[in-house]
Amino acid sequence: MRKFKELVFSVFLHTATALPLIALFSVIFFIISRGAMVINWEFLTQMPRDAMTAGGIFPAIVGTFYLVLVAVFFALPLGVMAAIYLVEYTRQGGIVQTIRIGVSTLAGVPSVVFGLFGMVIFVRFFGFGVSILSGGLTLGIMILPTVIRTSEEALLAIPQGFREASFALGATKWQTIYRIVMPNSISSILTGSILGIGRAAGDTASILFTAATFYIMHLPNSVFSEVQALPYHIYGLLTEGTHAQAQIPIAYGTATVLLFLVLSMSALSIVMRNRFRRRKKW
Amino acid sequence: MKKFFRRGKGIEFLFLFFALASVFFLAGIVVVLFSSGLLILRTVTLREFILGRYWHPLFYEPPAYGILPIILGSFWVTLGAMCIAIPLGVGAAVYIAEVASPQLKEILKPVIELLGAIPSVVYGFFGVVALAPFIMRLFDLPIGFTALTASILLGLMALPTIVTISEDVISSVPVLYREASYALGATKLETAAKVVFPAAFPGIVTAIILGMGRAIGETMVVMMVAGGSAIIPRSFLQPVRAMTATIGLEMGEAASGSPHMHALFGIGCVLFVLTLLFSIAAERFSIRFRRQVGI
Amino acid sequence: MVDIITSCQLPVASCQSSFISQKEIKISICSLNIWYTDTQAIEDVSLDIEKNKVTAIIGPSGCGKSTLIRAMNRMNDIIPSVKVKGEILLDGENIYGEDIDVVGIRRRIGMVFQRPNPFPKSVFENVAYGLKINGLIKKKEELIEKIEQALKDAALWSEVKDRLGDSALDLSGGQQQRLCIARALAIEPEVILFDEPCSSLDPTATAKIEELIQELKKKYTIVIVTHNMQQAARISDFSAFLLLGKLIEFNRTDKIFTHPEDKRTENYITGRFG
Ligand SMILES: Nc1ncnc2c1ncn2[C@@H]1O[C@H](COP(=O)(O)OP(=O)(O)O)[C@@H](O)[C@H]1O
Ligand SMILES: [Mg+2]
Numbered sequence: 001m002r003k004f005k006e007l008v009f010s011v012f013l014h015t016a017t018a019l020p021l022i023a024l025f026s027v028i029f030f031i032i033s034r035g036a037m038v039i040n041w042e043f044l045t046q047m048p049r050d051a052m053t054a055g056g057i058f059p060a061i062v063g064t065f066y067l068v069l070v071a072v073f074f075a076l077p078l079g080v081m082a083a084i085y086l087v088e089y090t091r092q093g094g095i096v097q098t099i100r101i102g103v104s105t106l107a108g109v110p111s112v113v114f115g116l117f118g119m120v121i122f123v124r125f126f127g128f129g130v131s132i133l134s135g136g137l138t139l140g141i142m143i144l145p146t147v148i149r150t151s152e153e154a155l156l157a158i159p160q161g162f163r164e165a166s167f168a169l170g171a172t173k174w175q176t177i178y179r180i181v182m183p184n185s186i187s188s189i190l191t192g193s194i195l196g197i198g199r200a201a202g203d204t205a206s207i208l209f210t211a212a213t214f215y216i217m218h219l220p221n222s223v224f225s226e227v228q229a230l231p232y233h234i235y236g237l238l239t240e241g242t243h244a245q246a247q248i249p250i251a252y253g254t255a256t257v258l259l260f261l262v263l264s265m266s267a268l269s270i271v272m273r274n275r276f277r278r279r280k281k282w
Numbered sequence: 283m284k285k286f287f288r289r290g291k292g293i294e295f296l297f298l299f300f301a302l303a304s305v306f307f308l309a310g311i312v313v314v315l316f317s318s319g320l321l322i323l324r325t326v327t328l329r330e331f332i333l334g335r336y337w338h339p340l341f342y343e344p345p346a347y348g349i350l351p352i353i354l355g356s357f358w359v360t361l362g363a364m365c366i367a368i369p370l371g372v373g374a375a376v377y378i379a380e381v382a383s384p385q386l387k388e389i390l391k392p393v394i395e396l397l398g399a400i401p402s403v404v405y406g407f408f409g410v411v412a413l414a415p416f417i418m419r420l421f422d423l424p425i426g427f428t429a430l431t432a433s434i435l436l437g438l439m440a441l442p443t444i445v446t447i448s449e450d451v452i453s454s455v456p457v458l459y460r461e462a463s464y465a466l467g468a469t470k471l472e473t474a475a476k477v478v479f480p481a482a483f484p485g486i487v488t489a490i491i492l493g494m495g496r497a498i499g500e501t502m503v504v505m506m507v508a509g510g511s512a513i514i515p516r517s518f519l520q521p522v523r524a525m526t527a528t529i530g531l532e533m534g535e536a537a538s539g540s541p542h543m544h545a546l547f548g549i550g551c552v553l554f555v556l557t558l559l560f561s562i563a564a565e566r567f568s569i570r571f572r573r574q575v576g577i
Numbered sequence: 578m579v580d581i582i583t584s585c586q587l588p589v590a591s592c593q594s595s596f597i598s599q600k601e602i603k604i605s606i607c608s609l610n611i612w613y614t615d616t617q618a619i620e621d622v623s624l625d626i627e628k629n630k631v632t633a634i635i636g637p638s639g640c641g642k643s644t645l646i647r648a649m650n651r652m653n654d655i656i657p658s659v660k661v662k663g664e665i666l667l668d669g670e671n672i673y674g675e676d677i678d679v680v681g682i683r684r685r686i687g688m689v690f691q692r693p694n695p696f697p698k699s700v701f702e703n704v705a706y707g708l709k710i711n712g713l714i715k716k717k718e719e720l721i722e723k724i725e726q727a728l729k730d731a732a733l734w735s736e737v738k739d740r741l742g743d744s745a746l747d748l749s750g751g752q753q754q755r756l757c758i759a760r761a762l763a764i765e766p767e768v769i770l771f772d773e774p775c776s777s778l779d780p781t782a783t784a785k786i787e788e789l790i791q792e793l794k795k796k797y798t799i800v801i802v803t804h805n806m807q808q809a810a811r812i813s814d815f816s817a818f819l820l821l822g823k824l825i826e827f828n829r830t831d832k833i834f835t836h837p838e839d840k841r842t843e844n845y846i847t848g849r850f851g
Pocket of ligand 2: 642643644773
């Protein structure tokens with residue numbers, strides 16, 4: 001009886017691990033195997049043609065690149081400074097507690113709600129319109145908790161001994177942060193933040209009303225331009241346009257590009273992070 | 283003033299200011315949602331809004347702004363997703379933490395984490411082109427866009443969150459617990475089931491709540507594959523419309539300042555409050571777990 | 578102990594100990610109390626540190642030695658839960674007074690820690706760090722000169738002169754610790770605090786550091802925490818015995834080790850506990 005129970009439990013555990021992996025890899029394989037057939041140089045570098053039924057997805061690639069760029073330029077400095085405050089200036093007390101609650105709550109907010117916020121604040125209130133700037137800032141706020149957390153982890157990994165040695169030599173807090181803490185943590189902060197970048201590149205709901213458009217004739221020429229973006233392009237190809245059947249292969253190609261982009265960035269980030277964790281010499 | 287800066291107080295305040303940004307943004311979100319969302323109460327009562335059974339914001343005279351079917355739509359797909367994600371996710375976490383060899387663990391953990399990074403629109407796309415047609419044929423339905431379709435995809439999406447966090451939690455249960463059990467002659471699996479799992483339970487609940495938060499807040503999948511009819515769901519094989527999908531689909535067509543727009547922000551408020559409750563609950567269980575195992 | 582009139586009205590182990598020459602006091606600790614949140618780690622300790630001498634702080638682990646020595650350059654400040662009451666006078670000036678420049682204090686009082694903690698930089702950059710942040714040098718040649726001098730003073734120069742550009746983390750433990758000493762010496766402090774500097778080193782490396790400390794006391798005032806009795810006996814001029822946060826006995830080292838006045842000191846020294 002005991003043996004039998006063991007067996008059932010063991011089978012369950014193996015199934016529970018294998019099944020999701022098989023399912024998820026099937027999803028990836030299903031898309032990539034079809035997408036690979038439409039991807040070529042032209043697909044990556046040309047504008048769409050013939051009412052979105054032919055040509056490439058270049059504007060969507062460019063758009064996603066710009067959106068991510070704005071998001072990172074916004075979230076990285078902000079997040080790193082917040083983490084520095086939390087780790088290096090921590091005093092027990094109300095403010096730190098408030099900030100921590102703020103960060104973890106923000107991490108749980110659905111991306112469509114960020115989209116509403118961005119629409120009201122950036123698009124309308126600041127008058128940036130539906131644009132790279134509005135969308136990028138919205139994405140930036142969305143990935144801020146990720147950046148703060150990875151930065152915190154990186155800062156906490158710096159041995160206290162380094163800080164003590166620096167203070168004991170008469171360094172100020174700022175000198176210690178600037179000359180000892182930052183140089184030794186910046187690489188793990190950056191690799192960790194790539195995870196956030198991947199998330200920003202793949203998110204759709206937050207750019208629905210802040211940045212994305214299904215089709216524009218030209219590449220964006222300023223931060224105030226509307227843009228095409230890879231994730232929104234997939235959605236648009238399925239739901240908009242007039243030749244659904246002809247658009248589907250392009251959607252496969254776009255999804256493949258997006259998957260490749262996001263997965264390779266995340267893989268890079270995860271591998272580097274694990275390597276940093278292991279390699280720690282001090 | 284000079285002394286103020288020499289002591290680095292100025293810099294500290296600068297950092298504090300940036301650290302408070304998250305709190306500002308959160309406050310901003312609350313203000314934005316509620317300042318528009320509460321305006322719907324000028325058109326309908328709170329009771330009519332939350333418990334109203336009809337969502338007819340357009341093309342009806344008079345329009346109806348009851349979001350009960352939409353809230354239930356979200357609950358149904360989330361419930362369905364959890365039916366899939368909890369047993370598989372927790373099982374996988376127990377396997378990775380307690381059974382898998384160290385080498386296998388080295389591979390499985392990052393792979394699962396990586397799968398968590400797949401963008402939701404890709405799942406939605408897969409749902410449209412593959413899963414929905416499959417469901418349609420399997421159950422001989424007129425259309426494959428159902429609560430079930432969305433649930434399966436949301437379950438898959440929530441899995442990496444649940445596995446990763448549960449695994450961390452299980453691994454952090456002190457070795458002490460296991461040794462005591464082994465010493466009494468229990469096998470590895472018995473120990474996992476009877477000792478480690480109960481000790482890790484509150485932490486696993488945290489993982490589940492966070493996974494649920496991810497499912498209920500997910501937009502693209504439910505927009506693309508749940509079908510979208512705003513009627514009170516009776517079966518998993520019916521199309522449903524979730525809160526996120528309603529906002530995503532209708533925001534573009536709602537006239538600025540109209541009751542419809544306010545109702546959509548009102549849905550945003552409900553969604554925000556729900557995710558806030560999830561965050562609080564997750565934190566509670568996390569604290570209980572850490573206290574329970576003494577870390 | 579001796580009856581004396583004290584500046585801080587304390588019955589025993591006062592700010593003024595008879596065996597210490599009053600003119601030569603570098604640091605004077607007066608009824609110092611330190612708490613971590615609620616637990617008191619240092620209880621009413623008063624102690625004088627004489628110039629150009631080695632003062633050892635001994636006692637069983639957890640008795641508050643580190644807390645006490647870290648109070649002398651206000652390193653405890655970086656732990657948020659710490660509360661300090663009492664005075665520590667450096668050349669007569671209270672370093673816990675209002676309007677005191679903590680950074681300036683730390684420049685005058687160097688510290689070497691229990692575990693060697695060189696920065697993950699080159700040997701050269703490690704020693705240069707203190708000079709640079711304190712803006713102590715103007716010319717490159719001066720920097721090189723001072724670094725060479727500091728490394729020589731720390732008895733490390735001959736071993737590293739050909740590898741100044743190598744990472745400090747590639748040095749052996751004993752070399753790393755001497756590098757940390759060189760780093761502290763480079764900014765020419767007045768006092769150097771050592772918190773169990775040899776506890777992670779092998780006997781050979783330990784002997785080198787002990788020898789070095791003997792050499793350094795000609796120029797610097799030295800306070801050293803150690804739980805190694807023989808070490809305290811070998812290198813120190815004065816010894817303070819701490820137990821559960823209280824100063825039990827403070828005297829010349831030869832007296833403490835030959836004729837301890839307190840039973841508890843005797844028990845500890847003869848190895849009956851700790
Ligand atoms: N950061 C801290 N927080 C709380 N208690 C501490 C901290 N550091 C030391 N203590 C406590 O203060 C007492 C003295 O510690 P310490 O000065 O490190 O002793 P020693 O160096 O003699 O071993 C111990 O009981 C220790 O537990
Ligand atoms: Mg100590």
